[in-house]
Amino acid sequence: MKHLLKMLDLSQQEIFDILNLADKLKYQTKHNIPHRMLEGKTLGMIFQKASTRTRVSFETGMYQLGGYPLFLSANDLQIGRGEPVQDTARVLSRYLDCIMIRTFAQKEVEDLAEYGSIPIINGLTDFCHPCQVLADLLTIREYKANFDGLKMCYIGDGNNMANSLIVGGLKVGMDVSIACPDDYQPDKQVLDFAKDYKGFSMTNSPLEAAQDADVLLTDVWSSMGMESEIEKRKIAFNGYQINDEIMAAAHADAMVMHCLPAHRGEEITEKVFEAHANEIFDEAENRLHAQKAVMVKLMCPDEK
Ligand code: CP
Numbered sequence: 001m002k003h004l005l006k007m008l009d010l011s012q013q014e015i016f017d018i019l020n021l022a023d024k025l026k027y028q029t030k031h032n033i034p035h036r037m038l039e040g041k042t043l044g045m046i047f048q049k050a051s052t053r054t055r056v057s058f059e060t061g062m063y064q065l066g067g068y069p070l071f072l073s074a075n076d077l078q079i080g081r082g083e084p085v086q087d088t089a090r091v092l093s094r095y096l097d098c099i100m101i102r103t104f105a106q107k108e109v110e111d112l113a114e115y116g117s118i119p120i121i122n123g124l125t126d127f128c129h130p131c132q133v134l135a136d137l138l139t140i141r142e143y144k145a146n147f148d149g150l151k152m153c154y155i156g157d158g159n160n161m162a163n164s165l166i167v168g169g170l171k172v173g174m175d176v177s178i179a180c181p182d183d184y185q186p187d188k189q190v191l192d193f194a195k196d197y198k199g200f201s202m203t204n205s206p207l208e209a210a211q212d213a214d215v216l217l218t219d220v221w222s223s224m225g226m227e228s229e230i231e232k233r234k235i236a237f238n239g240y241q242i243n244d245e246i247m248a249a250a251h252a253d254a255m256v257m258h259c260l261p262a263h264r265g266e267e268i269t270e271k272v273f274e275a276h277a278n279e280i281f282d283e284a285e286n287r288l289h290a291q292k293a294v295m296v297k298l299m300c301p302d303e304k
């Protein structure tokens with residue numbers, strides 16, 4: 001594994017290797033066992049969009065691993081004034097050991113990887129959010145012990161989270177059901193990947209998708225960058241909500257997860273959110289552990 005650009009690039013073995021290392025790093029973190037595997041390494045973190053979890057978990061994770069994180073707001077970089085990503089990649093490769101980037105176009109992330117000579121981590125694009133989904137898989141495995149026979153259901157926008165959950169969920173062996181409005185379906189590249197899996201299903205009925213689910217997930221109706229569509233989307237997504245009716249269709253012990261930030265009363269009710277706050281905040285914590293594993297794999301590939 002040279003980069004983390006999207007879940008489509010990872011093999012099942014690579015996903016399990018990251019999750020296993022994340023478990024080990026989580027144990028070491030919780031027990032104050034030093035694990036300074038990235039001593040002397042530097043991570044540049046480029047943000048073209050806002051962030052709470054991604055920024056803080058990468059920055060803290062790099063510190064705990066003995067390395068140095070640099071926060072690089074795109075507004076302050078020349079990239080924000082139009083310096084080509086190809087040049088930025090070649091310059092930053094001379095100073096840093098790894099780059100994490102959060103931006104709009106997936107192509108920008110792929111270009112960084114093509115033109116730079118250091119590992120690139122996708123910290124969210126409009127297309128996907130692989131760091132989040134690795135943390136989600138870590139959390140599901142913690143609660144359910146393994147993925148065998150599980151049904152994961154995603155309700156809402158066919159956005160970056162949906163795209164990554166479909167690929168990640170299917171690759172680790174879960175069944176995946178998706179409920180999206182017709183005009184807001186996941187990316188075609190993802191649907192092409194998923195069509196070969198008999199455990200994949202897509203509908204526009206949230207109730208049907210949630211039937212016998214073991215894990216329920218949702219995400220905001222309007223992602224970052226879609227602020228002008230908020231009112232239109234509130235209408236389009238009416239009914240695409242995790243609520244008591246959806247919970248009644250799922251298995252009684254179903255987990256509920258949300259990448260956060262959440263809009264209570266839109267994609268999830270306050271009641272369901274608070275009833276499943278343990279899972280949701282364990283999921284948020286696991287960003288730290290999963291990303292530490294990704295950084296170690298990329299910057300120190302012999303580490304198990
Ligand atoms: N889930 C997630 O990526 O959160 P942030 O936008 O706060 O980083």
Ligand code: NVA
Binds near residue numbers: 160161222224261
């Ligand atoms: N789909 C959301 C995820 C935020 C972590 C967005 O892109 O804004």
